[in-house]
Amino acid sequence: MTDSAIGAPGDEPEVVGKNDKLVILASSVGTVIEWYDFYLYGSLAAIISAQFFSGVNETTGFIFALMAFAAGFAVRPFGAIFFGRLGDLWGRKNTFLVTMLLMGLSTFVVGLLPSYAAIGIAAPIILVMMRLIQGLALGGEYGGAATYVAEHAPRGKRGFYTSFIQITATVGLLFSLIVILGVRTAVGEEAFADWGWRIPFLVSILMLGVSLWIRLKLAESPSFKKMKAEGKGSTTPLKDSFGKWPNLKIVLIALVGLTAGQAVVWYTGQFYALFFLERVMKVEASLANILIAVALLLATPFFVFFGWLSDKIGRKPIILAGCLIAALTYFPLFQALTTAANPRLAEATASAPITVYADPADCNVQFDPIGKTVFNQSCDVAKSYLAKAGINYTNLEAPAGTVAEVRIGDQTVIPSFRGDDLSTADFTAQKKTWDTGLGEALSAVGYPLKADSAEVNRPMVVGILFILVLYVTMVYGPIAAALVEMFPTNIRYTSMSLPYHIGNGWFGGFLPTTAFAMVAATGNIYYGLWYPIVVALITVVIGFLFVKEGKDVDLNA
Template sequence: MSVSTDTAGVSPPATEEHRRKAKKATAVAAFGTFIEYYDFSVYGYVAATLAIVFFPSDNPTVGLLNTFLVFGSAFAVRPLGALFFGRLGDRAGRRVSLIASIGLMSLAAALTGLLPGYASIGVAAPILLIILRMLQGFSTGGEIGGAASYIREWAPKERRSLYISFIPGVAVFGKACAAGMAALAATLIPESAMESWGWRIPFLLAVPLGLLCLYLRLKIEDTPEFRDTQSADRSARPDRKPFKELMADYPGPLGKVMAISTVQNVGTYVGTVFVASYLSSVLDFSEGEAATIVLLAVLAAAVFIPLCGQFGSRVGGKRVLIVSYIAYVALTIPSFWLMGRGSVGLAIAGLLLGMIPYALCQAGTYAAMPEFFPVQVRHTGVAFGHSVGAVIGGGAGPYASTWLIDSTGSTLVPAYILVFFGLFGLAVVLGLMRPSASRDHLYA
């Protein structure tokens, strides 16, 4: 079975009114993704402080491992969130799903910022932290599928890759803002105050940001493609079950989305989130220096990703993915070698080098995922496939990196992990996928 850009329905009419609505839809959906990933990533950027507050231990590595174990717990429930929000989005509408996901994420992040530490309530503190972190993961499980489906169905066909690239672009910018807040707090607030209350500030910013996004998402409308398909589908199959249909009719495309999503998530959570703790805990940069290095690199990536999306609109998603995986293999070890030289300037240069394959992979993956599925299962397919990839690639990545560095003593472990998955990505694209007849180079 071949899946092309036209599988799910007729391309949107290229009228001026439609272009205006498409731009508005893209902006609102992308802004919500920015907030989702700001809220979700803050945890990783203040992980070293959270280890002290919630997992006090004489061995700093043990505390950090426990903190990343909680970080990984959010990924364990992402597929459940994908199923819940995917069903909601494929039955009630992308708009309803996007409103619900941003509300839950903002609430969980705000409650995390108000949570007492281990010194105040003992073991209840890490338990509550785990619960709130899992709620964040549940929410994130639905956001990408909804945002990607929503933008794909509004965007003009010839600009889909560019428009969808704003999702990973603003997600990276959300992480950059999280890193920036962490850097600002670590720089301006004394260490003792940071452990007492300073770490809460980045989380509590979820309240005004979430309320603003909720207001904007309440004012958007669903896509014409979804409305047309849903109207006909409800008449023919009023009790349709999107996940059951996905598993029965699209197991091949789903497996391929899981594979490319795994590579993309390894690059994200090892290469941009874990690296903040890696710089401070392994390479002995201060927390402020580490957060600043990551901030500069991910800001550069946020600008680079839409350029990669435009590149994808011209040459096709498969070629973008191939280039990204080759770049991971070629550039990652030099990137981490530069970071390990002990110089802030060289560390910035090294991480900037690492952002090249990262940005290419983000743009290629997000543009490709919605094209594997027709409109009636698109939200569920993208959300579930991406979430399973996130569990494998994102949930285990930071924990495995920390454990392997401690076990082997090698500071290049994260680089080896990224190179391995770059090779895996190449095998997936070159060996397991074939281009369809469409110009967009999508896969069967």
Template sequence: MSTQHSDPARTVQMRRAVTGSLIGSSLEWYDYFLYGAASALVFNKVFFPSFDPLTGTLLAFLTFSVGFIVRPIGAAVAGHYGDRIGRKKVMLVTIVAMGVSTVLIGLLPTYATVGVAAPLMLVAIRIVQGLALGGEWGGGALMIAERAPAERRGFLTSFVQVGASIGNLLSTGALLLLSALLTQESFLTWGWRIPFLFSAVVVLIGLYVRLKMSETPAFHSLQEQGQASTNPVRDVLRQQSLDLLRVIGIRAGADIMYYVLITFLLTYIADELGLPRTVGLLAAMIGATMQLFTYPAFAALSDRFGRRRLTIIGALGAIAWMPFLFPLVDTGSTLVIIVAVLGGLVWHSAMYGVQAAWICELFDAQHRYSGASLGYQLAGIVGGSLAPTIAIGLLQLFDSTVPVTIYVCLALAVVAITALCTRETRGIDLNPSVEPAPDQLNESHAP
């Protein structure tokens, strides 16, 4: 094929990869964040009504954590097949699993109807959600990273991260709209179910987009040369275990900060400050809108100045901001609360916006899906899964937000230190020629 024809073809595939990953990521995260917001606002009353509000919320957040705990299992399974049979096929499975499980949450009976069976069913469905999301992020990031020009890879892969912000915006917006339109009784009785049931439509859109996506050049090269790994999870654990630990160190602190800002604050604002639940939802919604732009902006800067430098700047900026967060929130002013959340999310964007490119660039092609997915999701257990629960526990134990601030700042310090100890990968080739197997080398040099 001539260059004249191949360049437009590559451009079309690049656009499809970005669009498909962006839409798919948005839909997956919509489902996932919807659960987190509902945990703070609804599930403590609908599935754990026999406890006091803060304890009920704590139990709801524990079910939220279950999804994080099983995400590495989903990452291992998706990584295994994504490195063996291709990125695209696995991504189709993840979006169907996530969508169906979310619809089922919207159909669940409450504790008042079936008793303890209700929260048990909720946990079971949450496990399916976690397995699906465990394989989603790595596939979406690779579909872009493995075909993006090296000089724009940070910017283009950041749209996977933008998908998380869109998902958060849609889920928060849906709950905010319904809670504003409905009475408290109607919202708790049936209104909260509508955003979950809407996932049925979302799945169909996601499937349509992803069916049009093609496989990545890197995986095609592995297949053509017969170099696709037969056990990629084992290989990445043997060959790049330190890089897995680096990803966890870079990711976990950013996750902790994010879920304290977005999930814990919803409970704190409503239950501790006694403000309307719409205040926290509005702050989260405006923050998600801002990050539609800050993620790509910081990622583009990383294409020029490096992934490591932007991550360290983000972590140090976040540490400087955290001592101001709760004093600003405690003013009770809606405008000041929004400013407090936005200030934290700016620095979070500097860390999170560059992660898709950096994490993909750290791993070899033969086990890149496994490495990127496992590293990202293992960090979720250490970081986001327990952050709201730990924050509530610290608040209950000390009756103060100061320990929560210290907890987040220590986690951010780990991000800065780990980033400093991780190699810079900006501009590397993600599609190098695959080396022939040792037996092929011996045969080619045989007399």
């Protein structure tokens, strides 16, 4: 690759090497494949729950599956610290070659991993280990790719150039959905749930080979080479990034004032929307994947648009506007999604609302870490059915000692029963009978067991999902350029990676788990939206007050 001449310190090059567009494309392709590997798990959470967490009750199993999904996010900041340091010492290119290798191999192992039924508790343990390796690798990948591309970009085009890196996360998710749909169609739903789900994980080994071949062709970034040539590199990037208050303050501002809100908008618009359709609305999994894939495909060009626009008007106003609009519209959008995706459920909820009348002391948080607890109190019996069915309900406090009741509208009352004095066999038998009775009562007033695919208003669902993803493009398209511009070259990889991955790994990655748990605890299917709304609003306030616009910053200064 031919690099442009770089002028005196402080002068950012007007033009870069003639092959830089190819370099950016190659970097983006590699990052797409990393995101594909990482998000396969999220796209298959329901099946993975059945395969690897079958030793616990269904609600706990699904929460466990989401927690294993979140485990990969939990360690991303540690990957950012470890690989960010290497990137500032060793170079951008060499570091993300290592992260690519770790990601691809751990994904391949998941495809080979025996289920819980085959090897017991070892299965989820190994699964979580692979997720942790994936999270560490991704923690090192993004900062390197974003920094690498930004340091190649000519003046006035950093937002546009780095927006192609921003596309990679959504394209990786879209790619995972397309592969899953293709395999599902080819082998059928039953075979896919049994063994076909492994194929998307296994084919990643082929993509790993392609990615490594592409990455090996890349040269180091001009800014990094210039820094090294001038002897300005940091020998202690961790200390310089986080041990000195002036830079640490910027890291904290970047986290709370940019990436935290960006993260919750991203995960609400893509992953939580998918979970909501499948788990709460009971839309057939393949149809839900198709609908969100269409929305992603339609919205993806807007990553580039908002990246380009941020070069004109700035990163800050676009990101904060996306957070604010999302926070103000999530409730009406998800309520409209209910009506469009499962109209019978929406009609039944309006005409015959459900109330659980119970003694609060009789109600437990139905999360069982070891899978041994039997939730047999009368309130638990009622709520476990409703949570599993994805039915919205309100809680009404009853006097102490009252046996819980499920009230359907203002006419039907289904008394629960106490199971704490029953043997396990008797409780199981009575619970099955009671579940059947409640199900029949709910069906009689119009509550469906699952969404009727023929009644799903597909254009409306795609339209709502498109709006949700459009918010994602607003907050995510300019974020790489915004973060790169906040830090100097010698500690840029380390400094920008940590706030990005704490924001996306913790605030965003834990969103599905947190929101689902909030819904399960309250019975309100929309209650989990308070989490992204509050975080997004905090980012709007902090970002408005403390984030400085950086679109005209000199990256070589």
